[in-house]
Each structure stands twice: as structure tokens, then as C-alpha cells.
Amino acid sequence: MTERIEHHPVLPEPPAADDANFTFNGESYVGRTGEPVAAALLAAGVRELRTSPVAGEPRGLYCGIGHCYECRLWLGPDEETAERVRGCQAPISDGDTYRSTRGCDS
Amino acid sequence: MNGGAVESVHRVDLVVVGGGPAGLSAAARAAEGGLTVVLIEENHQTGGKLRGQLHQENDGEWWIGWTLANDLLARVERAGVRILTDTVAWAIEPGWVVRATSSRGGDAAEIHTRTVLIATGAVEKPMPVEGWTLPGVFTIGGAQILTNTHRVRPGARSVVVGVDPLSLTIARAMKLGGVDVDSIVLPPAQVPDSDPQATLKRLGGLSKLAPYFYMRLGGALMAVPGLAAIAARVLPRSLPLWGIPLRLTTRLVRVVGDDRVTGAEVETVRANGAAVPGSRRVIRTDSVCLSNGLVPLSDLSASLGLEFVTSDSVGAKVPVHSATGATALPGLFLAGNTVGVESAKVSLKQGEIVAGEILATLGNHPFKTRETELGELRQLRADSEFTFEPAIQQGHDEIAALFTQRQEAPLP
Ligand SMILES: Cc1cc2nc3c(=O)[nH]c(=O)nc-3n(C[C@H](O)[C@H](O)[C@H](O)COP(=O)(O)OP(=O)(O)OC[C@H]3O[C@@H](n4cnc5c(N)ncnc54)[C@H](O)[C@@H]3O)c2cc1C
Ligand code: FES
Numbered sequence: 397m398t399e400r401i402e403h404h405p406v407l408p409e410p411p412a413a414d415d416a417n418f419t420f421n422g423e424s425y426v427g428r429t430g431e432p433v434a435a436a437l438l439a440a441g442v443r444e445l446r447t448s449p450v451a452g453e454p455r456g457l458y459c460g461i462g463h464c465y466e467c468r469l470w471l472g473p474d475e476e477t478a479e480r481v482r483g484c485q486a487p488i489s490d491g492d493t494y495r496s497t498r499g500c501d502s
Numbered sequence: 503m504n505g506g507a508v509e510s511v512h513r514v515d516l517v518v519v520g521g522g523p524a525g526l527s528a529a530a531r532a533a534e535g536g537l538t539v540v541l542i543e544e545n546h547q548t549g550g551k552l553r554g555q556l557h558q559e560n561d562g563e564w565w566i567g568w569t570l571a572n573d574l575l576a577r578v579e580r581a582g583v584r585i586l587t588d589t590v591a592w593a594i595e596p597g598w599v600v601r602a603t604s605s606r607g608g609d610a611a612e613i614h615t616r617t618v619l620i621a622t623g624a625v626e627k628p629m630p631v632e633g634w635t636l637p638g639v640f641t642i643g644g645a646q647i648l649t650n651t652h653r654v655r656p657g658a659r660s661v662v663v664g665v666d667p668l669s670l671t672i673a674r675a676m677k678l679g680g681v682d683v684d685s686i687v688l689p690p691a692q693v694p695d696s697d698p699q700a701t702l703k704r705l706g707g708l709s710k711l712a713p714y715f716y717m718r719l720g721g722a723l724m725a726v727p728g729l730a731a732i733a734a735r736v737l738p739r740s741l742p743l744w745g746i747p748l749r750l751t752t753r754l755v756r757v758v759g760d761d762r763v764t765g766a767e768v769e770t771v772r773a774n775g776a777a778v779p780g781s782r783r784v785i786r787t788d789s790v791c792l793s794n795g796l797v798p799l800s801d802l803s804a805s806l807g808l809e810f811v812t813s814d815s816v817g818a819k820v821p822v823h824s825a826t827g828a829t830a831l832p833g834l835f836l837a838g839n840t841v842g843v844e845s846a847k848v849s850l851k852q853g854e855i856v857a858g859e860i861l862a863t864l865g866n867h868p869f870k871t872r873e874t875e876l877g878e879l880r881q882l883r884a885d886s887e888f889t890f891e892p893a894i895q896q897g898h899d900e901i902a903a904l905f906t907q908r909q910e911a912p913l914p
Contacts (some may be wrong), residue, residue: 435652443637456637460644
């Protein structure tokens with residue numbers, strides 16, 4: 397199931413973007429190069445991006461403009477060198493590896 | 503565009519922080535006037551909140567932010583502005599130095615510059631309510647960006663909470679994008695002045711400014727001053743707004759769900775906001791979009807120790823600045839929503855004007871059209887379809903007067 401808007405009645409078509417294959421918590425997804433990873437995940441029906449530090453509750457994209465940090469994820473295959481990014485901002489590139497921030501590591 | 507690493511740049515004329523309509527138009531005019539300009543934008547794309555905007559004007563024409571943002575970007579590029587996207591400016595130091603880092607991490611860069619323009623826009627105020635941290639709860643602006651910029655629906659279905667120009671416009675855009683918008687309802691009881699009467703009064707105050715927009719709200723009912731209070735007593739349970747039920751006697755109680763949104767619990771309220779006993783029910787939905795108004799983002803100004811003033815007319819606490827965006831610190835300028843929440847048209851004009859002022863400050867050009875352009879800004883405010891604060895012009899006049907007063911007699 398996808399929640400992508402393929403043909404908008406008023407807005408012009410966005411420029412064509414290459415597919416970007418990426419993984420999130422080990423699962424494979426296909427998004428569009430340059431779109432924020434949280435948008436690609438939402439289009440694929442994935443809403444939970446991380447869990448909260450105190451109660452371990454699920455959290456997802458909230459403000460969409462990089463302000464609230466509810467969407468923070470790890471980017472990078474290697475735990476030691478992974479970078480913390482905001483899922484609503486981080487533009488996906490082909491081959492990216494994302495992981496949820498979990499509890500205290502977030 | 504940069505899209506990644508930021509290297510230090512030495513000595514430019516102007517650094518613009520924020521690539522929304524204010525920052526972009528300022529950068530374009532400044533560069534067209536001969537200045538070397540760097541523009542810093544933390545998002546991957548420039549355009550700020552303009553890019554996601556979609557509404558119909560009083561004359562029925564569509565305002566398509568997507569296209570306007572692209573045209574503006576093309577102008578900025580033609581003018582030779584150096585654009586750093588995916589880059590956050592996190593410190594500004596007098597002299598001037600702007601420190602910035604790629605939003606994907608990495609080393610900090612420092613950019614030395616003769617002047618700095620802060621055009622960081624506004625952000626949304628939160629609406630804390632039980633269940634608001636569940637995945638599937640978005641701010642209304644998040645829903646706007648998803649739908650109109652990223653072209654992804656926030657949900658198959660949605661309940662929009664909060665009744666203001668932004669929520670009504672975005673609810674319509676969501677519907678255009680194929681979201682089944684169940685209804686637009688009032689915020690929970692803890693949000694001040696959110697009962698049906700207060701809401702109608704506020705909408706009535708804005709209706710004179712945007713006849714086309716508010717005609718859709720039931721025309722005569724809203725347009726006649728003083729009728730709001732009476733109208734509230736005979737309020738229909740549901741007004742159709744572009745086919746979306748606007749429920750002015752229904753308010754959110756909490757968001758329902760275990761690990762994601764599955765519903766919105768609502769209750770019926772009387773005109774004064776008193777709940778009707780036994781009226782609670784759950785609307786099934788996979789998303790809830792909360793709208794609680796906007797507030798200028800001015801953390802960078804605050805860090806520079808600028809004097810702030812709270813203005814009821816502007817509806818916010820903002821730094822003291824001149825009508826053209828100058829501050830008490832020579833070389834530091836402000837424009838756009840960072841000094842008060844207004845429409846993109848106003849922000850675009852503010853950007854043009856501040857660039858005129860910067861060009862004049864650096865001595866390249868006298869600002870011959872200053873008064874004319876300030877008059878145009880006034881007119882744009884008066885005509886704006888999109889008004890968040892009806893008395894904002896008055897607020898800006900007062901702040902500009904305070905600026906002049908401080909120039910003449912600075913604080914000890
Ligand atoms: C969610 C939302 C929806 C809106 N919808 C409408 C609408 O439909 N119609 C309308 O007329 N007005 C709307 N507005 C008002 C809107 O703010 C103005 O229309 C206009 O976009 C303001 O322009 P600006 O350039 O001042 O700020 P913005 O458009 O907000 O642009 C500011 C830019 O600065 C960037 N930025 C912020 N801090 C930094 C930093 N430290 N480093 C680098 N970059 C930074 C941001 O990423 C952003 O791109 C909306 C505002 C919000 C918050
Ligand atoms: S959703 Fe708020 S920062 Fe990403």
C-alpha cells in the first residue's frame with residue numbers, strides 16, 4: 397500500500413527522481429532520491445520511526461520541518477560511525493542504511 | 503547546490519540565514535545589486551514554507567507555492583548567489599562570522615561576512631493533548647509539507663483539529679491530495695479561547711480581509727460584524743467547507759491508539775464551550791493533524807542579545823528592528839516571519855526591502871525607493887488573503903517607532 401499522491405489535480409508534477417533503495421531496521425524499501433527518509437517510509441506505510449527514551453513509546457514524524465526532533469534516526473551501516481539525522485530532513489540516497497534510535501540511544 | 507560538505511568561505515558581503523521567501527528574495531536582490539551573497543538553508547530544498555503552500559486567492563487564482571519557490575530559486579541562482587542547502591547556521595558572531603554545519607553532521611564551517619540577514623521564519627506552537635505523541639499525529643504544517651511538497655498523504659483519513667486560516671487551507675489541500683478529511687474540529691478544552699463563540703469571533707475579524715476565502719464559510723453569517731455571538735447560539739453542527747465538514751460544536755478530547763493513531767475521541771460543546779454530557783464518541787482515523795498557530799523563530803536573534811519587545815498586535819515577542827529590517831547591531835538585519843507571522847507575499851516584499859537597505863548600508867546604492875516600497879508593503883498587508891494577526895501593521899509601526907527612539911536615546 398502506498399500513500400503517494402501520483403497525480404495532483406492542481407500542483408505541477410514534481411521533477412522525476414531516481415529510485416533509491418534503502419534499508420530501515422534491516423527491511424528494504426524503495427524511495428525517491430532526495431526525498432526525506434521519513435516521507436519515503438510513510439509512503440510505504442511505516443509510521444513508527446523510533447521509541448522514546450523514558451517509556452519506550454513509539455514515535456513518528458510530527459512537525460516535518462526539522463524542528464521537533466521526534467523523527468531522529470541513525471544513518472550508516474556501522475554502529476560506531478552512524479550519524480544521527482532527522483528523518484523528516486535527511487534526503488535519501490541509494491544504498492542508505494537507517495535504524496531507529498531506541499530508548500536511551502536517542 | 504551544495505547538498506553536503508560545508509567549507510569555510512572568507513569574506514562575503516552578505517550571509518542570508520534561511521532560504522524561505524524572505525531569504526530568497528533578499529538574496530536575489532542583493533546579488534543583483536552587486537553583492538557577494540551566501541544563502542544557508544537547513545533543508546534539502548529551498549523555499550521554506552512557501553514550497554508547500556496551495557490556496558485560492560480572492561480572485562479565484564491558485565497560489566502555488568511549489569512553482570513560486572522554483573521560480574524564485576532560479577532567480578537567486580541566476581544572480582550568482584552561493585546556496586548551501588542541508589546546512590544549519592547555529593551561531594552568529596558580531597563582526598560578522600556565521601558558523602554552520604551540514605545537517606548530516608561533519609565539521610563546522612565559518613563564513614566571514616560584512617552583513618547578516620536572519621530570515622529563519624516561524625514554527626508551529628504545539629497542542630499537547632492525550633495521545634499526541636502517537637505516530638500518525640502531525641502538526642498541520644507537517645501535513646502541508648507531506649501533502650504538497652513530498653506528495654505523500656499523512657494518512658488515508660484525517661481529522662483536522664483547530665480552526666484558523668492555516669488549518670482550513672491545509673485541510674482543503676489534503677482533500678485535493680486525496681486524503682479523506684473526516685472533519686475539522688475545535689481544539690481540546692485546555693487550549694485558550696477555543697470555544698465556538700471565541701472561534702467565530704476570531705474568524706469574523708479575519709473575514710473582512712479575505713472575502714473569497716471566508717465566503718466559503720457561510721458568507722453572510724461571518725461577514726456581518728456583531729453577528730458572531732448570535733450566530734454561535736444557532737450554529738449548525740456542520741458547515742460544508744469545500745466539501746469538508748467544519749464542526750464548530752465538536753472538539754477533540756484525546757487521540758486514540760496503542761502504538762499508532764486509530765481514532766480521535768471528540769465531544770459536542772455548547773457555544774460557550776461547555777461539554778454536552780454523554781456526547782463523547784470516537785471518529786475512526788489513521789491520522790490527526792493539530793493546528794495551534796505559529797510563533798516566530800528568533801533563537802539566533804536572542805543569542806545576539808538583541809532587545810525584544812512583546813507586541814499584542816504582532817502577536818509575538820520579536821526583536822526591535824526598523825521598518826526596513828535593520829537592528830541595533832550594525833550589519834545585522836531581519837526579515838520575514840522571524841519578526842511576525844504573515845503571508846508569503848509579505849515575506850517576499852520584506853526580503854526585497856531589507857536587501858535594498860543592505861545595499862544602501864554597504865554603500866553600493868542609495869535606497870531611492872525606500873518609501874515607495876514600504877508603502878507597497880503596507881498595501882500588501884492590507885490586501886492579504888492570508889492574515890494571522892489583523893492589527894499587524896500597527897504592531898510593526900510601533901516597533902519601528904521604538905527602534906527610532908532607541909537610535910536617538912539608546913538604553914544604558
Ligand atoms: C507550517 C506553516 C504553514 C504555513 N502556511 C502558509 C500558507 O499556506 N500561506 C501563507 O501565506 N503563509 C503560510 N505560512 C506563513 C509562512 O511562514 C510565510 O508564508 C512565509 O513562508 C514566511 O517566509 P520566511 O522566509 O520568513 O520563512 P520560512 O518560509 O519559514 O523560511 C525560513 C527558512 O529558514 C530555514 N532555517 C531556519 N533556521 C535555520 C538555520 N538556523 N539555519 C539554516 N536554515 C534555517 C528554514 O528551514 C526555512 O526554510 C505558514 C507557516 C508555517 C510555519
Ligand atoms: S518531524 Fe519534527 S524534526 Fe522531524
